[in-house]
Amino acid sequence: MSELSQRPGQLQAFDKLLTIMDELREQCPWDRKQTLESLRHLTIEETFELSDAILDNNLEEIKKELGDILLHIVFYAKIGSEKGAFDIASVIDSLCEKLIRRHPHIYGDVKVDDEEAVKQNWEKIKLQEKGNVSVLGGVPKSLPALIKAMRIQEKARGVGFDWEEKHQVWEKVEEEMQEFKEEFNAVSEDAIDKEKATAEFGDLLFSLINYARFIDINPEEALERTNLKFIKRFQYLEQAAKTAGKSLDQMRLEEMDVYWEEAKKLGK
The missing domain is CATH 1.10.287.1080 (MazG-like)
Incomplete structure (x- = not known):
């Protein structure tokens, strides 16, 4: 039908x-x-x-x-x-008027070659409609930080501000990782400058989100899948420990790891 x-x-x-x-x-x-x-x-x-x-x-x-x-x-x-x-x-x-207006390649005489051109046209038309001073003016302030980072990057890409090759993006990830390591030495017990380390960690996360977007991975979805996987494995650990008559707060990490590995083998 x-x-x-x-x-x-x-x-x-x-x-x-x-x-x-x-x-x-x-x-x-x-x-x-x-x-x-x-x-x-x-x-x-x-x-x-x-x-x-x-x-x-x-x-x-x-x-x-x-x-x-x-x-x-x-x-x-x-x-x-x-x-x-x-x-x-x-x-x-x-809504209908907006959809027609923002799809000039369907309802007008604009020619596009691919999906990327469609996105760029959409952002340019949206900017004209809203009269925003900045391309980023339409990003909601209350968006969660991870999703906001994605939208910021997508909007910047919509007007051509983006990397050309994925290896360039990964080099940026490695650069930010090195800068973070310089602010936070994982081996040393010396006190760190938390303000600077926080800023560098934010830069690192932003670059990882950028790389994920560049290779067509949704970082929000990826992180949520990992969250759900962790929850399932941890709940298996809790239940297995309870069945064995044990309490997590009285177990050593090595004991917990045994059940954790069981959960992984069972595909939890």
Whole structure:
């Protein structure tokens, strides 16, 4: 079945959702009470729940979490309509106009050779639209630092400010590693200049994120996979120790390592 042939059912489902939203806003005490501000933290939570479902590759959960986020979008639009500021139609119309405007290679006469050219056009058009003084002006201040570093680098690349070869990026990683080692000697017990060491460590992380981006690895996803792997192995360690009648705080590291290696062999 083609996507176009499914359109009537999709539109009917969306209309049903809008009707339910109207009814809830009118009749439900909790829904009547909500504001743009009160929904904000719930929306953030729903976004992270969607992220978890994607990492788990759980398609059924992804479907559910997408529904929750869609509910929030419709809810915000309903409140906007009550304020006379915007409604769901103007939200969608604005989005459609932006997509058409930012894809001149599809809806205009601009020629592009590859994905990179598309990204560069997108950033240039976005900069013109928002009237930002800086290319980096559109990066949200509240983004987590790792994701913010990715977005900063991507936006800089969008206007041509980037390395040309991956070996250049790796050389930068090694340079930053050496500078960090100079500020923090892992062998010496001498006190370090924490302020300088922190700055050098930040530079090192930024360069590693840059290299990951350059070789098409999402560092946020990579780190989260490692987090989940560590959690599984540590929980195996806890359970194995408990089964053996042992307490982690009373075990030597060598004993814990035995269970840790077991977890690795079992693919935890």
